[in-house]
Amino acid sequence: MFATSWYExxxxxxxxxxxxxxxxxxxxxxxxIGFQKDVGTFFDAxxxxxxxxxxxxxxxxxxxxxxxxxxxxxxxxxxxxxYPRAYATxxxxxxxxxxxxxxxxxxNLEVEGRQAVEALGKLGVVTNHAYVNxxxxxxxxxxxxxxxSGTPSVIYMNSIVxxxxxxxxxPSSLAAFFTGRVPRYGFHLDSKRFATHGFKLDFSPANIVDxxxxxxxxxxxxxxYWCVPALELTGPPPTVLELNHMALAxxxxxxxAMFHVVNVTPEAPDWGAAAGGKKLDVKTIDFNDVRTxxxxxxxxxDELDVVALSTPQMTxxxxxxxxxxxxxxxxxxxxxxxxxxxxxxxQACARIGLTQIIEKAGARVVHGHDFFATFAKEIRxxxxxxxxxxHSVKMVNIxxxxxxxxxxxxxxxxxxxxxxxxxxx
Amino acid sequence: MSLLEIKGHxxxxxxxxxxxxxxxxxxxxxxxxxxxxxxxxxxxxKLYGEEFVGRILVLxxxxxxxxxxxxxxxxxxxxxxxxxxxxNDGNPVMxxxxxxxxxxxxxxxxxxxxxxxxTGDEIEIVPARGIxxxxxxxxxxD
Numbered sequence: 042m043f044a045t046s047w048y049e050x051x052x053x054x055x056x057x058x059x060x061x062x063x064x065x066x067x068x069x070x071x072x073x074i075g076f077q078k079d080v081g082t083f084f085d086a087x088x089x090x091x092x093x094x095x096x097x098x099x100x101x102x103x104x105x106x107x108x109x110x111x112x113x114x115x116x117x118x119x120x121x122x123x124y125p126r127a128y129a130t131x132x133x134x135x136x137x138x139x140x141x142x143x144x145x146x147x148x149n150l151e152v153e154g155r156q157a158v159e160a161l162g163k164l165g166v167v168t169n170h171a172y173v174n175x176x177x178x179x180x181x182x183x184x185x186x187x188x189x190s191g192t193p194s195v196i197y198m199n200s201i202v203x204x205x206x207x208x209x210x211x212p213s214s215l216a217a218f219f220t221g222r223v224p225r226y227g228f229h230l231d232s233k234r235f236a237t238h239g240f241k242l243d244f245s246p247a248n249i250v251d252x253x254x255x256x257x258x259x260x261x262x263x264x265x266y267w268c269v270p271a272l273e274l275t276g277p278p279p280t281v282l283e284l285n286h287m288a289l290a291x292x293x294x295x296x297x298a299m300f301h302v303v304n305v306t307p308e309a310p311d312w313g314a315a316a317g318g319k320k321l322d323v324k325t326i327d328f329n330d331v332r333t334x335x336x337x338x339x340x341x342x343d344e345l346d347v348v349a350l351s352t353p354q355m356t357x358x359x360x361x362x363x364x365x366x367x368x369x370x371x372x373x374x375x376x377x378x379x380x381x382x383x384x385x386x387x388q389a390c391a392r393i394g395l396t397q398i399i400e401k402a403g404a405r406v407v408h409g410h411d412f413f414a415t416f417a418k419e420i421r422x423x424x425x426x427x428x429x430x431x432h433s434v435k436m437v438n439i440x441x442x443x444x445x446x447x448x449x450x451x452x453x454x455x456x457x458x459x460x461x462x463x464x465x466x
Numbered sequence: 467m468s469l470l471e472i473k474g475h476x477x478x479x480x481x482x483x484x485x486x487x488x489x490x491x492x493x494x495x496x497x498x499x500x501x502x503x504x505x506x507x508x509x510x511x512k513l514y515g516e517e518f519v520g521r522i523l524v525l526x527x528x529x530x531x532x533x534x535x536x537x538x539x540x541x542x543x544x545x546x547x548x549x550x551x552x553x554n555d556g557n558p559v560m561x562x563x564x565x566x567x568x569x570x571x572x573x574x575x576x577x578x579x580x581x582x583x584x585t586g587d588e589i590e591i592v593p594a595r596g597i598x599x600x601x602x603x604x605x606x607x608d
Contacts, residue, residue, distance in 0.1 A: 050476070079565045080558065083478055103496065103533040105540030192531035192559075210535030213562040227558065264492065264527050266557035296529050296557045418500070418507075439530075442497040442508040 052081045052224065053088045061220060069115050069123035073216035080213065081224025089222040090186045090205075090229050095129040097166055097214045098190035100414040101136075101153055104211065109157055111212070116163035126221030129166045129214070132191060136415070140379075140407040144420050154409075166218065180204065183307060186229055188217030192292040193285070193353060193435075199299035201284055203307040205229050208266070208298060227267075228299055234308060235317030236271035236301050238263055244328040245276025248451045249286045252279060253434030254331045256287035260295025262324070271301040271315040273323065278305050285353055286434070293435040338437060340448035341466040344375060346426035348459045349412040350452065351381035352433035357389060359452065360406075364395040366456040367402035373462025377424070378404035381411055404459070412436065418443040430455045430464060468590070468599035472582055474552075477572030477593030478564045483601065484549040486587045487521040489513045490580045493553065494530035495537040495563075504546045522570075522591065523548045524583045527555040538563035550591050552579050552598060572596065 054074075060066055061074040081089070099108075115123055136150040158168045181187045183203040189195050190209050198204040207227040209217055217223050227233055240259055246252045259270050270291070279287070284302065291297040301309035309315035350363065363380060372378045380399060382390065387408045390396045396406050409415065413436050420426070421444055429445040431437060432455055437447040448464050458465045489512035491498075500507035504519040528534070541547035551564065556573035564571035570591045575582075579598070583589060586604030591597075 076562075076565055079478060080561050083476070083561045083565075084558070098532045098535075103536045103540075105536060105543075107540045107543040108536045111539075190532050208532060208558040208562075210532035210559040210562045212535055212539075212566040213558070264529070265555050266528065267555075293530060296527065296559075439497055441510070442494075442499075444507065 050082070052078055052086045054078065055088070058089060058220075058222075067122035067124055068118055069219045070126070073219035076212065076216045077220060077222075077224055081226060084224065084226040086224035086226035088225055089220075090225040091222050092127055092186050092188045092217055094181050094185075094187045094189070095127045095209075095214050095218045096189040096191060096194055097129055097131040097161070097218065098211050099131045099157060099161060100410045101150070101157055102414055102416055104157065108211065109160055112157070112160040112164065112215070116160055123164060123219065125165045125218055127188065127218050129218040131161050131166045131168045132410075137407050137409045140405050141409065141415070143405070145416055145423055150415075164218070186223065188214050188223045190214040192298070193289045196288040196292045196298050196300070197285060199228050199234070200288060200301065200306055201281065232317070233267070234269065234299060235319065236269050236309075236315045236321060238268055238270045239273070239312075239316070239321035239323035240270055241273040241275070241323050241325050243275055243325050246279075246283070246331075249283050250432045250434060250449055250451050251331060252283040253286040253290040253432075254334045254449070255326060256290030257294040257434045257438070258326055258330055258334060259300070260291040260293065260297050262295070263297060264295045266296045266298055268295070268297060269299045269301070270297065271303055271309060271312065271321070273303045273312070274305070282356065289353060290434040293438045335449060338448050340428055340430075340446060340464040343428045343446075343464045345373075345430060345458050345463050346375070346424070346428050347377045347379065348430045348455045349379045349381070349436065350432060350455060351379070351412045352431070352436045354411065355380055355382045355386065357386055360386070360390050360395050360399075362452060363456060364398040366453060367404060368398050370402050370460050372403035372459045375462045376459045378456070378459040379412060380404060380406045382406060382408060384408040413439045413443075417445070421445055428464065430458055468601055469603060470582070470600040472579065472598040472600070473576045474572045474579070474596045474598060475574035476596040477570065477591070478561060479550070479568055479570035479593050481590065481592045481594070482522070482550050482570050483588065483590035484520065484522045486524050486583045486585060486589050487513060487516060487518055487548075488524035488580055488583050488585045488587070490526055492527045492529040493523065493525040493551075494528070494534060495541070496533035497530045501537065501541055501546055518548050519546055520549050522550040522552065522589055524552045524579055526553065526580055528553055528557040528560040532559055534559050535563040535566060538567035538569055542567045542569060552583070552591065554579050572598065
């Protein structure tokens with residue numbers, strides 16, 4: 042379990058961190074600080090920064106059996122050997138038994154899910170089935186350093202909340218849980234948070250999928266974790282959900298972890314503040330760029346196998362809209378319509394009758410991890426699905442790699458297409 | 467005796483040598499790979515259909531989300547992993563994944579690594595010293 046150091050030179054450790062490395066704070070902390078030191082040294086971190094909040098990304102598909110085994114190995118240590126030093130939540134949401142029996146028959150995902158939840162719970166990680174950018178977990182404060190895992194959460198917090206975080210992916214956030222600190226590099230440093238590239242929108246996006254496309258275009262253009270785009274708008278300021286879709290797509294298409302929207306996000310009251318006083322060239326994005334992106338994926342007129350509304354998971358407001366679009370209608374028999382929501386949101390929707398309207402139309406409200414993160418390739422093979430529609434530009438990117446032919450479209454177009462059984466223009 | 471020595475930033479993992487699989491495209495374990503079959507599965511990727519197991523991947527930038535941090539180790543455990551990874555532009559997820567999997571990984575080279583190394587070249591990676599050596603070429607680069 043203990044990490045090996047590969048370097049001839051290492052980042053600076055204080056006395057507590059040296060004691061952790063020497064095993065004086067337990068085996069889990071010894072593994073964790075060694076792992077963090079290796080990563081921190083790789084990125085030339087000078088030292089560590091203390092953190093209070095951690096988010097551990099733990100979807101069952103990406104963890105694999107070895108990830109579960111690793112967490113169980115940590116859990117098998119005596120409590121004194123695995124003392125936590127931060128408050129951690131995990132986004133493991135379990136599996137929606139009924140819907141996952143339909144999506145992936147023959148595989149007992151409920152048992153696999155329970156195994157992960159129990160292993161994380163034994164360590165003291167709170168498995169609360171939520172993401173900060175789903176607006177179901179308390180966010181850290183402005184300027185606060187934290188150790189969050191999910192890329193959507195990290196870009197959301199750096200950009201929209203103004204907290205400070207690098208991508209602390211699965212095992213990395215688990216390490217932060219045991220050490221109460223993260224290496225100080227990247228977006229913990231003032232100098233790395235200034236905009237490196239400027240963009241201007243000369244149109245006003247019509248809906249959240251347009252905002253996602255803007256994020257995808259910027260992500261593709263910059264294509265580096267270390268780039269920070271700043272964006273100037275000509276239209277009205279976006280909603281938080283619109284910003285969230287743009288953020289998800291930037292992170293997905295370009296590994297971007299921070300952006301500014303001038304006069305909207307907290308570290309960008311103006312161009313000077315966003316760019317740290319530097320003068321940036323500003324590239325204009327117009328609607329032709331967005332139209333070209335949509336045309337790239339095509340699919341209009343194709344028979345439609347599945348519509349997945351997910352990534353991020355649906356809010357109550359969106360589910361109200363979906364229920365209104367489906368009320369009195371029927372999803373075409375060749376098409377499966379999946380609407381993903383956190384468990385708590387699904388329960389709230391059932392209480393006010395929305396779930397019943399949606400299910401009466403033949404659609405499914407699914408709780409648990411997102412479509413793309415729950416064996417989407419295996420689901421495609423099980424159902425022989427091909428054409429997918431979604432309002433999530435991030436999901437388009439991922440599912441193309443899983444063998445789907447995805448079409449991005451607004452929620453309204455997705456629902457209408459599901460009713461007609463084919464991709465409408 | 468190497469034909470060429472390339473400098474990069476100090477990396478992660480042990481020294482290895484093997485055969486390169488190179489393309490100017492970006493890389494994510496989730497977005498680009500069929501991890502069960504050990505092939506590139508994204509149709510638009512230049513390495514689509516290529517087997518990656520036991521090869522040293524030479525690609526441009528790390529892309530996408532958190533998945534690679536868990537997945538690289540799972541791939542190693544299932545013996546469905548590349549031997550090493552060289553990127554022009556890494557990100558924390560890939561570094562964390564490599565450290566967790568103890569997979570050799572380097573980035574930030576003084577040249578475009580995807581232009582310098584071709585598929586089929588025999589190379590050695592020395593992450594601790596930030597060095598990649600080309601031991602033999604399958605063909606001469608222009």
